[in-house]
Amino acid sequence: MSSPSDPRPSGVIHDIGYRPYTGERLGEGAVAWSLFRTGVRNCFGLGRSARSKVLPMSLLGAMLLPAVVLVAVLVQAGEVLGLTGQIVPYSRYALITQVVISVFVAAQAPALISRDLRFRTITLYLARPLRRSTYVLVRLASLLVAVFALVAAPLLVLYVGGLLAELPPARETELFLAALVGALLLAAVLSGLAALIAAVTTRRGLAVAGITVVLVVSYTVVTAVQGLGTEEGMPRLAEFAGLFSPYTLVDGVQVWLFDVAASTPAPPTGRTGVLFLLTALAVVAGCVVALLARYRKATVL
Amino acid sequence: MIEARQVSKRYPRVTALDRLDLTVGDGVTGLVGANGAGKSTLIKILLGLLPATSGEARVFGHDVATDGSTIRALVGYMPEHDCLPADVSANDFVVHMGEMSGLPHPAARERAADVLRHVGLAEERYRPMGGYSTGMKQRAKLAQALVHDPRLVLLDEPTNGLDPRSRDDMLALVRKIGTEFGIAVLVTSHLLGELERVSDHVVVLDGGRVLRSSATTDYLHTTGTLLVEVLGGTRETARMAAALAAVGVVVRTSGTVLEVEASDGSTYDVVRDLTVELGLGLVRMQERHHHIEDVFRDEEAGRVQPV
Numbered sequence: 001m002s003s004p005s006d007p008r009p010s011g012v013i014h015d016i017g018y019r020p021y022t023g024e025r026l027g028e029g030a031v032a033w034s035l036f037r038t039g040v041r042n043c044f045g046l047g048r049s050a051r052s053k054v055l056p057m058s059l060l061g062a063m064l065l066p067a068v069v070l071v072a073v074l075v076q077a078g079e080v081l082g083l084t085g086q087i088v089p090y091s092r093y094a095l096i097t098q099v100v101i102s103v104f105v106a107a108q109a110p111a112l113i114s115r116d117l118r119f120r121t122i123t124l125y126l127a128r129p130l131r132r133s134t135y136v137l138v139r140l141a142s143l144l145v146a147v148f149a150l151v152a153a154p155l156l157v158l159y160v161g162g163l164l165a166e167l168p169p170a171r172e173t174e175l176f177l178a179a180l181v182g183a184l185l186l187a188a189v190l191s192g193l194a195a196l197i198a199a200v201t202t203r204r205g206l207a208v209a210g211i212t213v214v215l216v217v218s219y220t221v222v223t224a225v226q227g228l229g230t231e232e233g234m235p236r237l238a239e240f241a242g243l244f245s246p247y248t249l250v251d252g253v254q255v256w257l258f259d260v261a262a263s264t265p266a267p268p269t270g271r272t273g274v275l276f277l278l279t280a281l282a283v284v285a286g287c288v289v290a291l292l293a294r295y296r297k298a299t300v301l
Numbered sequence: 302m303i304e305a306r307q308v309s310k311r312y313p314r315v316t317a318l319d320r321l322d323l324t325v326g327d328g329v330t331g332l333v334g335a336n337g338a339g340k341s342t343l344i345k346i347l348l349g350l351l352p353a354t355s356g357e358a359r360v361f362g363h364d365v366a367t368d369g370s371t372i373r374a375l376v377g378y379m380p381e382h383d384c385l386p387a388d389v390s391a392n393d394f395v396v397h398m399g400e401m402s403g404l405p406h407p408a409a410r411e412r413a414a415d416v417l418r419h420v421g422l423a424e425e426r427y428r429p430m431g432g433y434s435t436g437m438k439q440r441a442k443l444a445q446a447l448v449h450d451p452r453l454v455l456l457d458e459p460t461n462g463l464d465p466r467s468r469d470d471m472l473a474l475v476r477k478i479g480t481e482f483g484i485a486v487l488v489t490s491h492l493l494g495e496l497e498r499v500s501d502h503v504v505v506l507d508g509g510r511v512l513r514s515s516a517t518t519d520y521l522h523t524t525g526t527l528l529v530e531v532l533g534g535t536r537e538t539a540r541m542a543a544a545l546a547a548v549g550v551v552v553r554t555s556g557t558v559l560e561v562e563a564s565d566g567s568t569y570d571v572v573r574d575l576t577v578e579l580g581l582g583l584v585r586m587q588e589r590h591h592h593i594e595d596v597f598r599d600e601e602a603g604r605v606q607p608v
């Protein structure tokens with residue numbers, strides 16, 4: 001085979017021994033950014049197994065499909081039908097697709113948050129330079145951005161379609177941007193609540209069930225109360241009922257802030273709108289505080 | 302590297318650490334104690350994850366109470382419990398953990414490949430970790446503790462749940478980390494015998510206090526006793542014992558092992574010559590060392606499980 005004069009015969013793996021790392025070490029900001037990026041990608045199943053991609057990707061498809069159809073109708077038959085605006089207003093889209101959004105949040109919040117607690121991977125994160133609060137806030141931010149992307153993507157489709165159909169650009173842009181603010185608020189409320197539930201119930205199945213119940217049941221009950229209140233002549237009750245589901249809450253804020261058409265039978269009137277905005281902000285702030293408190297406890301280790 | 306002074310950790314009902322003093326230097330340091338002796342609590346305090354009730358601890362000169370983040374950048378930690386997500390491959394996971402320690406992505410990938418090779422995870426590193434055996438999980442846990450090339454690793458019960466063969470592999474690896482890799486190691490175990498094999502220094506913890514702390518060689522000095530075993534059963538052993546006694550050597554029989562008092566080097570020759578004369582086969586002739594368990598036998602700390 002190899003002669004003694006050939007000290008490096010081919011086909012032999014040399015044990016080069018342990019090599020110390022002398023390269024660059026990044027600071028907390030870069031580490032947090034990396035965790036954030038991984039989190040957002042994981043929410044859509046990217047960088048995970050093929051099976052984990054099925055649900056988030058089909059939900060994204062389900063969100064986009066109606067928007068694509070609406071745009072197609074608008075572009076192809078807008079003039080025939082005499083349409084002068086979007087068939088479905090931007091601000092109403094999230095309410096119409098609320099089931100899809102709820103399923104996405106219920107499936108992905110536990111995947112992002114309960115998972116670290118369940119497998120106790122949290123210990124490994126905390127044993128690294130990242131501070132505990134940074135970890136919690138980054139995880140929440142990844143979920144928020146993922147939910148926002150899901151809600152905002154069809155709005156973008158509608159907006160681009162609207163411009164193609166030669167709707168007035170200034171008005172469309174204004175409505176689109178207003179709806180984006182609404183989408184951001186909705187994403188914040190939803191991910192705050194979902195993250196908190198996922199952090200408290202470390203078991204994934206329990207978290208999925210908990211989040212589904214809170215989001216879907218609250219919406220159903222609120223819609224029922226609003227319908228009853230409007231019909232039975234109790235408008236104030238119907239109005240306040242809107243505070244108790246994230247979707248109607250954010251819709252109320254949009255109605256009050258941007259004066260868009262209401263999508264519920266009982267939108268807030270007059271100064272009640274302030275209450276809606278304050279409630280939404282309080283829910284988000286409350287969830288962040290509760291989350292931080294949950295992770296501060298040593299039992300998490 | 303590690304200096305702890307009068308560190309206490311008290312919970313409402315139990316005292317986990319009781320005014321503990323500890324110094325850890327280079328090489329491999331073993332921390333022995335029963336479950337509940339305070340090993341894991343000490344490690345969490347050293348990582349700055351758990352505040353001490355009183356006392357002061359420094360790692361590389363950084364105060365654990367105020368500078369935990371700096372310490373955690375320099376230290377690797379392998380927890381005692383399971384901590385691996387089931388749906389990720391070891392390769393992806395170790396890369397991610399490298400990034401979490403501040404390595405840029407390309408460097409994290411290269412380091413992950415390196416450490417996974419060192420801990421002995423081959424092709425299986427691309428499979429989800431949920432299907433791993435305990436031995437493979439322990440290796441993956443060790444790999445994530447090494448990926449950022451720390452200056453010190455804290456290994457909490459790395460041999461827990463392993464079969465004897467994997468246990469030996471893991472201990473050899475621990476030894477290698479402390480010597481060849483040049484990374485200081487603090488390794489815990491409730492099994493005493495393990496640590497005498499791999500540690501340069503052993504600290505015995507009991508009830509949150511340091512029972513004893515000294516170099517391993519102190520525990521293991523020779524006793525002047527030879528252990529001799531011959532081929533066959535009790536009959537052959539008895540013949541050998543009788544022959545040794547006949548030439549004036551002090552000998553005790555325990556089972557099929559003879560404990561021979563060796564006054565000087567000539568005893569070896571006597572044993573060898575007698576076996577040949579009697580036509581027996583010599584299975585073992587070995588100096589008897591003190592075992593670390595003797596520390597416990599002497600100091601009456603009965604709560605620690607012997608090997």
